[in-house]
Amino acid sequence: MTRNRTRFKADTKQPEPSGTPEPTERPEDEGNQLSKQLLQNREMFQEAFKNCSDVVFREIRFGQETALLVFIDALVNASNLHDNALRPLLQQLRGETDEVTALDLEERVITLSQVLKIRKRQESIDAVLDGNAMLLLDGLDDALILNVSGGTRRGVEEPVTEASVRGPREGFTESIGTNIGLLRFKIKSEHLKTVSFSIGEHTKTRVLLCYMDNLADPAVIEEVSKRLDGIEIDGVLESAYIEEFIEDEPYSPFPQMQYTERPDTVAALLLEGRFAIFVDGTPFVLMAPISFWQFFQASEDYYERYFIANLIRWLRYAFVFIALYLPALYIAITTYHQDMLPTSLLLSVATARESIPFPAIVEALIMETAFEALREAGIRLPKTVGQAVSILGALVIGQAAVQAGIVSAPMVIIVSMTGIASFTIPRFNGAIAIRMLRFPMMVMASAFGVFGIVIGTLLLSVHLCGLRSFGVPYLSGIAPLKLNELKDILIRVPWWKSVLRPSSYSKANRKRMRGLKPSPENRTGGNRE
Known part of the structure; x- marks a missing residue:
């Protein structure tokens, strides 16, 4: 009686030719590469996660071959990992006799929407610490990173610090993925861009810079990206860390960035040509550039009659x-x-x-x-x-x-x-x-x-x-005087008069509506019979 045996091998698919040559491995990266020997990789990761009782090493056997699944129990969605990774692996590869590549697992076995191949040791460790699961196969020097992040987080609730009588009741949470989703519900446009940063030597906090590429000033976006890249700190636990690093005048008693936990406030300022900074682990989102007058404007001002x-x-x-x-x-x-x-x-x-x-x-x-x-x-x-x-x-x-x-x-x-x-x-x-x-x-x-x-x-x-x-x-609108911006400083004009975006924040594409005065001819729906 012959025994079925699954054999793992590297992908044999040749890369498509391109005009840019593939980057060569640097000598200093050789010690940071994964091995083709599963036992060697297992020992390497067990040493890296030594005395970490919440890190799970789960062996999966296919005949005489072995795979290893590594994840942190508290950071993954257990049902997602079981239904879309473990069960397909155990059911579909149990009777497999042909050689199986990492590409086969990615394309026809694992049913997760996001699977990434990583070859470097430190990047694999960072992926596990970020809430992903890592699948290691004997004979392959690629680690499959499975996006099954989850864990227990606070759900969407009404903002505590910015209560209002009229307006949306949803507020940001500590999950950056949830927060971006709440913003995407408000702005359904391909012009909404998100640039990711990892800040903090030990926390490796995910920071997202969000802006509308057709409204924001490119020079401002380039400057804030440069400031975020220049932050060197051991950990970032709240958006206030980022605020103190990138503000213009750190010794001023006046804040130069506004924070909020309301998605509608962030969406409104993005549509004026400003940018927002999301930090994982906090519901407070930073927004800039701002003016002094913004601190006396509440979101409810724009939901009540003028x-x-x-x-x-x-x-x-x-x-x-x-x-x-x-x-x-x-x-x-x-x-x-x-x-x-x-x-x-x-x-x-x-x-x-x-x-x-x-x-x-x-x-x-x-x-x-x-x-x-x-x-x-x-x-x-x-x-x-x-x-x-x-x-x-x-x-x-x-x-x-x-x-x-x-x-x-x-x-x-x-x-x-x-x-x-x-x-x-x-x-x-x-x-x-x-x-x-x-x-x-x-x-x-x-x-x-x-x-x-x-x-x-x-x-x-x-x-x-x-x-x-x-x-x-900081006193833009009053000093220097800009008549168009006075419509939202001393008074709040009706929406049908807010034709242009503030010139202090948006240099191009300033017109946002036709600006017609409401009348029976201009109302939508036509005349009733």
Whole structure:
């Protein structure tokens, strides 16, 4: 009785001739090649994954021949691996008597959609660590990389940091593949390009640069690609790592990149000619170039009717001034410019501060520091008790401080209004910049009064005018003045008037609609009978 035997051999298919010669192996790469001996490859990978209990080495026998499957248990989709790799191998090759090549396995045995052949040892290890399975065959120096990545990841949920009344409810997750899929659902165009980078010596984090090739400025895309290529670090765990490496002015308190976990926000900015950076392991996507005005624009502004959006946007601008200047103005007026207050109000403030032993600047610093501490405690505590602690802490501390004569009642009101105003800024990193700058403004006001506030404002304006986000002026639209971009800064015009894309970000193909005013003649669907 003869025994069926499967014999593995290298692919005999000759490569098609091309004008470019095949690259030759470098001498330093010889030690990085896989061997044709399965036993030697197994020992090499067992040594590489020594003391890694979650790495699985699964032997598969076909008659007298042996194959080896290597994967990390927690990173693969077990059902996908079983149904599309293990079962076809065991069923179809069990009675095979002819010689089988890696090409045969790839084309007629393994039913996975993505199978890659790799010959280098380190690339094979990286593929396994990235969540793929590796199939090694005796007699072949090619490893078949099977795309069965999976594992347990958080599903698509509503964004936590960017809640809205109207608009899509889906948010990015920690899976970069899922995130790209969510973006592809929004933009169904072949012009949406994704360039992959692997950053981090140990984490080898996958980073994707996304842009519309017919809208984005090629010089900007080339510059950001160069900056991403130049990052050298042992690990990248969040998109903030990338942001600090590639931003223009790292010492500025103002962020030069915007982050979001909303796919609709990323799609909207890509359609304006900007780029986005996806980082595996985080739901927050970076976007640039940006301007200062973006931090006061919420995604909901573009889903509500423009009358409501404009009213809310003006309200935000007013509260930004309150968040930045209100404590400083109170200090300056009560310390140097009492004649600016009406007599009745001046007497009320003087009576409230009569028993306070501290000057206004010390009083303000005490209350602002306490408010920031309560806000931080409310974030760090569990959700069930965080809000209660913040509210009770503010009430109890404020009331007790007033009764003890440490701070005055007007100062409690000022700090409370300032805190509420800072919460109206839609972007958290923009709100942090305003909160930080509030303290230097208070110090300037205590030293020079209103003149100190004017000096601080001039210094701040000079800094903002000199700031750039990937070559785009930070105050673009106002400085330099661009009338077309004012349609989305001071006001939000109706969509049928937003004919052109912002010239600061898109240099070509700026027209995005006809711009016809809605009328019975222009409505879709025609006239009803």
